[in-house]
Amino acid sequence: MPVTAQQIEQALREAIAPIDTLEVINESHLHAGHAGAGEGSHWRVRLITPQCAGLSRLARHRLVYDSLSSVIPLGIHALAIEARAPDERTAQG
Secondary structure, three states, X not given: OOOOHXXXXXXXXXXXXXXXXXXXXXXXXXXXXXXXXXXXXXXXXXEEOXXXXXXXXXXXXXXXXXXXXXXXXXXXXXXXXXEEOHHHOOOOO
């Protein structure tokens, strides 16, 4: 059974609290026919949390990957991360 959005959300909420905003988007359908493609294999995570304040982009990505260490082996092939601090709420990219 592929990893679910609920599993990803739960893992993030448990590891990164508080989270002001959290979106978990399954983008697997956009990668049909590509290597590693499968239901529940390609995800986008958007979050806003005070824990991102003062962290570099790389450190923010590490925070998310570390938080998802229990669910990544369940079949996450690709993960796009948009992680921001509350004062960056309106930032793009």
